[in-house]
Amino acid sequence: MIGKGRKRLLIAMAFLLPNLLGFLLFTAGPVLFSLYMSFTDWALAKHNRASGLMPSFVGFENYERVLVGDESRLFWNYFGNTLYLMIGIPIGIAGSLLLALMLNGNPGPSTRRSRIRTSTLAGTITLVTCIGAWALTTPGAPPEPGTAANVTLSTEQGLTMLREWDVQRARSNFAILCVATLGFLVTCGLAFGTVFFRTIFYLPSLLAGVAMFLLWKTIYRPEGGLLNAGVGPVLSAVQATVVGTPSWLWYVLGLLLVLAAAAVSLRLITVGITRMIYKEAGLTSFLGRVCIVISLLAAAVGIGWATVQMPERSLFPTDWKALDAADLAEIRSELLAEFPHADPASLDIIIDQLSGDPAERDDAVITGTRPLGEAELLEVRRAIFGAHPRATAQILTAALARTDADASRIGEIVFARSERVHRGYTWGHNIIVDGATLAGLKPPAWLQDARWAKPALVIMGIWLVVGGANMLLYLAGLSNIPPELYEAAAIDGATGWQRFIHVTWPQLAPTTFFIVIMATIGGLQGGFEQVMIMTAGKYDTVVLAYYQYQVAFEDRFELGLASAIAWVMCAMIFVMTAINFRVGSQMTNE
Amino acid sequence: MRLLILTLLIIWSGLTAIGYLFVRPDTSGNDAVIAAYFAIADDPGHPKVEAVLIDFAESLAARTDLPPLPPEGLAGIPTLPPQARQLYYNAFREFYDARSERPLAQTPTLVWTTDDNPARPVQSALFRQWHLRNYGEPVDILTDPSNRDITKAIVQSVAGSGPDIIEAYGPVQLNQIVDAGFAFDITEIAEARGFATNTVFPAAVSSIARPDPETGELRQFAYPCNVGYTVLFYHKDLFRRAGVTEPSGPWSLDDLVRRSLELADAGVVKRPFIFVNFSPWDITLPLGIDFFNEDGTASEFNQPEAIAALQTYLDIVYRHKITPSPAEAASKATSGGANMNADAQSASASAFFLNRDAAMVIDGRWQYVNLANKNMEIIRPAMDRRIAALAQDDSAAARTEAALLREARRKLSANVLNVLTDDEFDAMEQALTPDDRARMLNIGIAHVPTITGTPYYKAGARIAIVNRESRHRDMAVRFLEFLASPEYNNQINAWFDSISGVPAFCLGPEGISGPPRPLPGLEEMDSPIFVEAMQKYAHPETLSPFIGRNRLGMLVAPFLERLENNGISASECAAAIERVINDQITQNLRRDASLRAEWERRVGAPFDPSVDLRTQVEAARASRQDSPATTGAVR
Structure with a gap:
């Protein structure tokens, strides 16, 4: 006879068995096997049926290779990349919190009737505005650069014609798009309340990751991509402001920034030291303050320095020696030697400009005199779309120098004749070449640029997580905060900010703790799909998960080594999670 | 409960049986193999095959259920309409299976992991025929592109x-x-x-x-x-229109730059897409500069010639702007994105060239089909116009010409690689007007230019x-x-x-x-x-046993990509590449005793992990030069 307890145990085991078997076969088994593999030299291409060779036990050799041996360069480099991509985690969490705060509650119209009324009104206004914007701003038919009449246009005429049409069309489309998007959001928000926005913001989590990555790949296209289409005009405006602002203003601004940073830092240090002396906030608080101070100082000094040293508006730009006739003749002959195909008329324009007063030079007068060819018209068109507001200088480049590097060379030739010129960047340099070189604030090439590929992945990562599960967790956390705490705070006269800092944030600590733990684990494990689809590991974007795949299946089929990498990653995740737990628990309890 | 389980079992078995009926393999035989028999019917080449075909032809006399044989005999069967052809195939299958130990359905099938090039089915058919002719027994072959x-x-x-x-x-x-x-x-x-x-x-x-x-x-x-390998394709008409001399024979990069700028000046092609599909290695390799030295023992990439070559690449891309940077090429490509692999980048470069956005491209002979299809966009309407014009003419010559044109059109529309008779080809050429010819691609072939002028x-x-x-x-x-x-x-x-x-x-x-x-x-x-x-x-292609090509690619890619983005100087790039390669070789030598022994055999000196690899190799080389008698012993 089976005892009652034993029988109950057997019944329980029978129910548990399917899951247990699955766990043992498909989770515990592979995990343990990979641990074993990490201590062997198993390489699929070497140890297989055909070769007849068996893997050998190599102890900790794989781990040694990964951490300090022949694989260490790549491993640590890719670990750095993984950490880089994790920069987005705190920003994403902050964004999720912000969204959750904004979407908590329903500030819109309360009754159904008023919702219908207000949303209909908003929709109508949107429609009318869009139609009005379309009717008023859309240009007519585009000019045809290829027609016989247009091919013989002068530079100025060609520029004006293209600028008028292209810029107007771009602005018109952008305005209509902005109005329509904003109107749609407002209308739907009024009609459906925060539910609409919650759904919209949660969409990235509902859609397949691969589809999102492909979409972002299109958005990131340097030419024709949505992002650069938006960034380009903004950079143009910034550039126009930079170029149009006197250098002394930049100089003063930079100095003020440095001074302000120094003053704020000094104040913080003083407070920090005072608090340390009186043990008001403990050593941790002090160290935290010191870190903040150092960061602020570094940032402010960096910004100030960059502002002061901005090449277009150098600190020492006016030490310009007036060029005499001999200088001009030499410059002309050097330019001719350097650019044998140059149009002499264009050279004369430069020489004329150099012979006048430097302060009065204006690139607006540098307009080519020879007719533009079809290719040059296309160049002009590209220049305009490429967000060069000072396209006249670009025209000069097209007529004479052909390329940015050539334009720089012109600058070198000209300024070799001047004295005390700081790094060759001067007012005159701007006048001649800035449209093509220095002041050309070009939008980044994103995924096609080694300097921007990783930031591009970070930006996309932030977008993906801001409105995702984290936002929902925060919304759940917010709904669990007892309203009497807010009432009590209101009675005490707390401001909105104080209510957030002293009520909301502490109450959300467990949620934040959970999100940070999961995001850290996900960040260290993740990145594989993004890298695989968007960059294929190019431009130094390989992360540890992708590297592991490369070692196991793309490079030498070193399954033992790949397993060791997996276990090192596991250990890192464990350590980071432990630190998170230690620090996070303390924070949550406080 | 038992009833429920029984019902589920019955349903499951029924579904399995139905599924098997639908997905079971086709056991009706291999038509491609039968087609191979008929294709070589005129010249079987092997007595076994000849005997089979003769016997089959004789057996057909007793078959009244088959359509009449075409005039070409068995060789004409593959050209019959599908239904009639299938009847003959089935007849052959029955005949063959009745007399052979192994039925056709069990013909050995080879699996070939090749691409899905349209030529592969043709080559597979040729192999089936060749095997019958030379070995007398059937074999099938399947391509597996995935x-x-x-x-x-x-x-x-x-x-x-x-x-x-x-x-x-x-x-x-x-x-x-x-x-x-x-x-x-x-x-x-x-x-x-x-x-x-x-x-x-x-x-x-x-x-x-x-x-x-x-x-x-x-x-x-x-x-x-x-x-x-790839050579240089160029648009003859663009060169002629710009009055630029067409490349003939070996030419140098200086020539390329000069002629490219002339093309740009003439406005026949827009910058920077004058010359596409170009990489730093098109400059360094002709100079004999690879990632590592001749015997693969160390990287000696950080040398003035390599730096100059990389600088030349930067000049061509960023100074002269006659070839697009990778970012420009990718952003112009249809697919876009950084993960354009080499194939995709090459495809987009070919597309620029095909559309006359570029005057020159480095490409392979396999581009013919794309080029021909592009020209067919002009040739096909030209033939249609000519056929329509000939329809007004009632003469015998006009009817003949129209028939030739129709046949040429049919063949070329099916596949630009179909063979035209001389008469058909002449008729097609006559249908083209001077304006048609001016609009068609007119491609010239030249050697890829190098710094030295000697092709590589x-x-x-x-x-x-x-x-x-x-x-x-x-x-x-x-x-x-x-x-x-x-x-x-x-x-x-x-x-x-x-x-x-x-x-x-x-x-x-x-x-x-x-x-x-x-x-x-x-x-x-x-x-x-x-x-x-x-x-x-x-x-x-050169290889080093001391560092794998894939690993080498992973190590140097970040620096090369930064160079291609103009984010690193040529000298920095060369130094970084040499450093990472030599570090990796040093690590590999430390780990692997047999590799170390091979390295020491090639270098002729013991390996010292504490000394820079290039220094060791150069010291050993210097000592060998000092004592020539030992050189033979080392090798």
Whole structure:
């Protein structure tokens, strides 16, 4: 006879068995096997049926290779990349919190009737505005650069014609798009309340990751991509402001920034030291303050320095020696030697400009005199779309120098004749070449640029997580905060900010703790799909998960080594999670 | 409960039976093999096959249920309408199965992991026919494009489900398969059957054979399907319109820059897409500069010549702007994105050229089909116009010409590689007006320019390797033998699938020309430059045993990509590349005693991990030069 307890145990085991078997076969088994593999030299291409060779036990050799041996360069480099991509985690969490705060509650119209009324009104206004914007701003038919009449246009005429049409069309489309998007959001928000926005913001989590990555790949296209289409005009405006602002203003601004940073830092240090002396906030608080101070100082000094040293508006730009006739003749002959195909008329324009007063030079007068060819018209068109507001200088480049590097060379030739010129960047340099070189604030090439590929992945990562599960967790956390705490705070006269800092944030600590733990684990494990689809590991974007795949299946089929990498990653995740737990628990309890 | 379980079991069994009925393999036989029998009916070549065909022809006399045989006899059966053809195929199957020990349905089938090039079905059919002619027994072959990735082939082979014939590219992939133990050594068989290493272009030998690590004897594991390299294509009409001299014979990069700028000045092509599909290695390799030195013992990349070469690349891209930067090329491409692989980048470059957005492109002979299809956009309407005009004319000559044109149109519309008769070709050419000819692509072929002016080509071969684990290994070896046959190689040359890897089929009076004849405007696709490049200027890919190519690529890619983005100077790039390669080799030598021994044998000095690798190699080289008597001993 089976005892009652034993029988109950057997019944329980029978129910548990399917899951247990699955766990043992498909989770515990592979995990343990990979641990074993990490201590062997198993390489699929070497140890297989055909070769007849068996893997050998190599102890900790794989781990040694990964951490300090022949694989260490790549491993640590890719670990750095993984950490880089994790920069987005705190920003994403902050964004999720912000969204959750904004979407908590329903500030819109309360009754159904008023919702219908207000949303209909908003929709109508949107429609009318869009139609009005379309009717008023859309240009007519585009000019045809290829027609016989247009091919013989002068530079100025060609520029004006293209600028008028292209810029107007771009602005018109952008305005209509902005109005329509904003109107749609407002209308739907009024009609459906925060539910609409919650759904919209949660969409990235509902859609397949691969589809999102492909979409972002299109958005990131340097030419024709949505992002650069938006960034380009903004950079143009910034550039126009930079170029149009006197250098002394930049100089003063930079100095003020440095001074302000120094003053704020000094104040913080003083407070920090005072608090340390009186043990008001403990050593941790002090160290935290010191870190903040150092960061602020570094940032402010960096910004100030960059502002002061901005090449277009150098600190020492006016030490310009007036060029005499001999200088001009030499410059002309050097330019001719350097650019044998140059149009002499264009050279004369430069020489004329150099012979006048430097302060009065204006690139607006540098307009080519020879007719533009079809290719040059296309160049002009590209220049305009490429967000060069000072396209006249670009025209000069097209007529004479052909390329940015050539334009720089012109600058070198000209300024070799001047004295005390700081790094060759001067007012005159701007006048001649800035449209093509220095002041050309070009939008980044994103995924096609080694300097921007990783930031591009970070930006996309932030977008993906801001409105995702984290936002929902925060919304759940917010709904669990007892309203009497807010009432009590209101009675005490707390401001909105104080209510957030002293009520909301502490109450959300467990949620934040959970999100940070999961995001850290996900960040260290993740990145594989993004890298695989968007960059294929190019431009130094390989992360540890992708590297592991490369070692196991793309490079030498070193399954033992790949397993060791997996276990090192596991250990890192464990350590980071432990630190998170230690620090996070303390924070949550406080 | 029992009833429920029983019902579920019945439903499950029923669904399984229904599923089997729908998905079970086709056991009706292999029509492609039967087609091969009929295709060689006029000249069977092998007595066994001849006997089968004669007996089958005699057996048809008793069959009244079949449609009449075409005038060509059995050879005409594949051209019959599908239903009639199928009746004959079924009849042959019945006949064959009745007299043979092994029914046609059980014909051995080879799996070949190759691409989905339209030429592959033709080549497969040729192999079936060739096998019947030469061995008298049927064999079938299937292409498997979805598994052509070399890593897939290795993993599948490890799992025991690998292909019979593994397609690979160049010495790197050959070594991967050989090292994995799946490449069948065919040295003796190839020698005996006449497809040894001495039958291929010298530059392709390293792609099919490698020295035995112990004896140093060259062992053959593969045979080339073709040899792949790229030359310079240019638009003749753009050069002429701009008044720029067309490239003829070897030319230098200076010439390229000068003529490109002239093209830009003339406004016939927009910058920077004058010259596309260009990389830093098109400059460094012709100078003999590779990532590592000749014997692969160290990287000596940080040298003035390499820096100058990289700077030349930067100048061409960013100063002269005659070729697009990778970012520009990718952003202009349809697919976009950084993960454009080499194939996709090449495809977009070809598209720029095809649309006359670029005047020159570095590309391969396989582009013929795309070029021809582009020209067909003009040729087809021209033929239609001519046919319509001839319809007004009632003369016999007009009717004949219209018939020729209709036939030419039908053939070319089906496939630009279909062969036209001379009369059809002439009729097609006459249909083209001068305006048509001006609008069509008119392609010139030239050598790729180099710094020195001496052409240089890195020749890689697309190769076939017999899987040692194949169940039909002997037949797979015969496939490699087929790759050396005139049937296969003439087809490769005629169909513009690069060129044959066997010089005997390229150096004859006909060269590499078809049939088919290239379409108007594309005559130079049969240019002798293709063969000259392979014969005179091709060099094999170099390898170092001390560092894997894939690992090397992973190490140097970040620096090369930054150089291509103009984010790092040429000197910084060269120094970084040398440093990371030498560090990696040093680490590898530390780990592997046998590798270390080989390194010391090549260098002639003991390995010292504390000293820079290049310094060690240069010191050893200097000491050898000081004492010439020891040089022989070292090697």
